[in-house]
Amino acid sequence: MIVLKLGGSAITEKDRPETLDGKSLTAAAAAVSTAFETGDGDSDGDAIEELVIVHGGGSFGHHNASEHGVTTTAGSHDPAAVHDIHGAMTTLNEFVLSRLLEYDVPAVPVHPFSTAHRDSDGDLTLPSQQVSTLVEEGFVPVLHGDLVAHAGEGVTVVSGDELVVDLARSLDADRIGLCSTVPGVLDDADEVVPEIASFDAVADILGESEATDVTGGMAAKVQALLELEPEASIFGLGDIEPFLAGDEPGTTVR
Template sequence: MDNSNITILKIGGSVITDKSADDGAARMDEIERIAGEIAGFEGKLIIVHGAGSFGHPQVKRFGLTGKFDHEGSIITHMSVRKLNTMVVEALNSAGVNALPVHPMACAVSENSRIKSMFLDQIEEMLANGFVPVLHGDMVMDTEMGTSVLSGDQIVPYLAIEMKAARIGIGSAEEGVLDNNGEVIPNISNANFDKIKEYLGGSANTDVTGGMLGKVLELLNLSEGSNSTSYIFNAGNAGNVSGFLNGNNIGTAISGAGTRSI
């Protein structure tokens, strides 16, 4: 399959849910707005969305980052599936031929890192004009029983395995911000040490490493694939469609020392 024109779009859980809620609270207006912005895109697209309040509070409640728990794993998986169903239904209502892909059913981790992922159905979906929609999930883990698999880890894995051309991370921030609240236009290995001090965790419950975790995953991706990723604010109307239309917005993360055009 020709993967040269695959776009991967991540929509953060902080954008489509109230991440400060103790249990799943979806922002349906945001989900529907973003679905509408995605609807105009005609290329091959993979969507990954975060779990937000449908996953992070549950993981914390059951202590799932440190121990195996049957009930906690099931409750968390069923919760993130609910959010995924809302996203997929909104996309289909907007005219996007979206299908759910649950990582619990196709990925296996080892010590919280993806060991293998069955991608054949994703390739067939793309070849036949569907938009696969993955999400942060609990997955089986060869060392831990189950572990948390974040969307921030799924995106670079898919990007490398499927040789995606363009990666967008729609977060609740304008990009990666410095200590004055200004967007850092480019992050690469050349300047990472200098800006690392600006990168904290998330303001709300985040079990996957916040902005620092995102940047580290994307820097590793840029080294493995020569690709550029963009972190931008998906909460601003027009940014998702702008990214899909080819605009370079927010913070660019690449292996090079200068911003890719």
């Protein structure tokens, strides 16, 4: 079981509201298709059979959430905000799904707003039975960063990264990959840091996203991945194929 996140910064023009990066999305869909269908998808030469995709927001969702003052902790009770933010994410989800379908990946949508919630401490509950059943039935579920019902706050944002971590646990994933617009976590000299084992060791070089982002950029990503038992890789668009083939491109978070 592989959980792969297509970062919003990789598949959209993150600094231009609601603008897709069509070329990058096509490259991502082609790479997933190669691994899923052709038989050279993993190190044994077998096609990948169990894959869950999560995508982020990029220029869809973050701008809308920022305008409405909604973050992962600060909520809203305004139905217009819900339609605006969730609507932007489902629009992007439609783009992602149709591109994957064009490449014969059996992609189907799962919208976290309709299935997940947070309690008053902000802890997320994301039922995974629907996702695992879809996988068993041969589909590739495609979830996305979204809004979720949040006790005491109305609705708050759930990032794709948080969904990845939650799904990796509940689905007992073997491999976790986060594709972003950077080739990995970069040090002060813009070189890829090959391995991260503690947050303190890299806290000084980790920052937020350069574009509008309500979920914390690279720092939040690394922090979330360090909580996981299995290793996770952070890599750029060109490394989706090697990752799905069994390599550990970019930065490995252990």
